[in-house]
Amino acid sequence: MASPSEPSIDHWSIPLTALNINVRKRLSLFLNPTNTVASDWMTIAEMMGFSYLEIKNYEKRENPTKSILDDWQARCAEANVGKFLSILEEADRKDILSELKNSIDDNCRMYLEKQKEREEPPVQVPEVDSWVSRNSESQAITIRDSPLGPSPETFDAFICYCQSDFPFVDEMIRQLEQTEYSLKLCVFDRDVLPGTCVWTITGELIERRCKRMVVVISDDYLESDACDFQTKFALSLCPGARSKRLIPVVYKPMKRPFPSILRFLTVCDYTRPCTQAWFWIRLAKALSLP
Template structure:
């Protein structure tokens, strides 16, 4: 019974990504087949709040249950293991809950809580030669204001830019940090300690330390490998970009076409004189969202 786990652990506090591949596959086996008697994936999607058209679109997927779960987690900050369990109970699929209970509670939730506990403990130094995979100490001391062994420094936004656009980044700092918006930006040249592996640190900052990412788009940006990597990495974290996680900014006219992978996102455009007055307000509001 899930209630035993619930009394010790609040399943509502366990995010959906804690669910392992095995559980997701089994959910698919239960929910993918069209069912006339029991509720299938369509009933689950409807209870999650997906519209008729969205559900019709999911039908094209080889594994609609997986697509629904991924999309639900991407658009809903409250998507949790507990919420999924209560949705399954609501559509009267207690059989699934009972069948998967040992896998969810005893394996996935336990593993997730152990990982959290490990993160909270101070890192253990291992005296061994290792590959380029970073050890926790490196990840905990990556910004100028990180306190060794303390809580990692967090930011409202990671600013993805290339060197030739740095003047504009300085203006961004002035307009967003040194005003009533009081936002905290992660600017690589200013906040990151030298000597760390660039790709590892960037991934860590985008994924775990920054709520959002602002991408300063320019012709030079399109030629930059680092910017390309950062943008694709951020996009991979938020399929569909439902959480407004990635915000493209265009501040000067371009000769090259706008990157196609960002075309579906609303751009904050500084080049249009008519909307320039609202530029910083819109950007600040988007970055202030929870």
Template sequence: MASKLSVDYEATPITALNCSFRKKLGLYLNPTNPVAADWRTVAEMMDFTYLEIKNFENREYPFEKVLKEWETRPEATVENLLSILKKAERKDVISDLKDMIDDDCRKYLERQQRKPVQVPVVDSCGPRTQEREVITLYDDPQGLTPETFDAFICYCKSDFQFVHEMIKELEQTKYNLKLCVFDRDVLPGTCVWTIASELIEKRCKRMVVVISDDYLDSDACDFQTKFALSLCPGTHSKRLIPVVYKTMEKPFPSILRFLTICDYTRPSTQVWFWIRLAAKALSLP
């Protein structure tokens, strides 16, 4: 019989825990408990504000909503959840649900280690150029030296005028940064989702997210942002840099609220805007 995979709580994001576990955990924490910590205490230890917790109180299953919000943060790992429950003195919850946690973590690890099936080549063609090796205008046609960038720019089409301004300020000045602008740099005919993930993960040091009302309605921007956040669970890296360049009518995306924003909407800070973005954020090693 094959041995079970060892569980690494720190390397396992909270998204690995399935719905059955979340509902079970909610059964322990949702009811108001006069002698033990309930969901409010745990939410506070997860750094939710007083107003956020008051709003969660209006939800039917408040802790499930808390967990759904918390899982978007870089520190949302199984290890940190267990640590919070220990500090809240809810070791009874950990003891009762440990088997479910371990089972979900092992299933997550198995999915991560599972390799795709390789389809054998059935013709006699010579060596081929891989799709992920030649994807931008600057890549070597032989796929030997893939181009890299300082930042991937996540934006929707309606915000391209500001992106064009960003290109002038960051590429054509003393900062001399190299930006990956999808509509400008990516070769046509490639799979949008596959190439975007390849660029964000392996070709670009960081990602600048141009936030606007239209950004919130863009499926491509939503995918790119969530993919970039998923690359470093449990860390506090400065991989994503949100930029707001005009006043918004819709709420700022909650998935990015824990990141410091570069705000171009305030005249008092515009004089430092490009310096902060270029010299202090994108130029970091």
């Protein structure tokens, strides 16, 4: 329950992507064990609308709770925190609600704060305000943006990657920007001006400035909080991948399982020698679509 100083949270308006890795891990500890007394992950999956065959396949996963949460939020437009809490309530898992409610509420508040940062420009005192309008100033977030320009810089694709995968991103730049394709990629370390709020700028770029997002998948990607946020934010903009907004790319063999949150999407795979000759052509074509 919220304290008198804190406004109540409308959980039904907050997407399930707001729940971070730590909360999901703790949910898995409660729901993964097969339980003959209390409802486990299989009951939750059935209440989420998964079929019998799908649930049987999830039994093979190392972490079935994580898999059903990722897949539910990717394919269901109604996958929000309020709906999830109501499922736990209906499944009589009050132990989970009692133990994790505060952590879930904290995640929701963080999500709302990030949303507010994206919607509202930072307030500046008059003494340090320039003569340029605050709205125009908020547009200057990339190196080619100009506060006096007619429109902000836009891109064909936002590249979601972790630092260890930058050599492949560099190759992507050469293959897609410096060839006949002439695509325009948004590479955060290269194109974004320093000194701005990372979450605000990332949301602005993915939602308003870039037509698509290329997700460079690797073992290190799975450990990156920034990549996790970027991927889930982009998925929340296109439930069920209806707009073909996300394009997963695998460029080297992985030791860990492919992220289940993206398993519904067609992958551009560079690790298969028989299709490497077509890799850049397919990727360039996908990014060139309107």
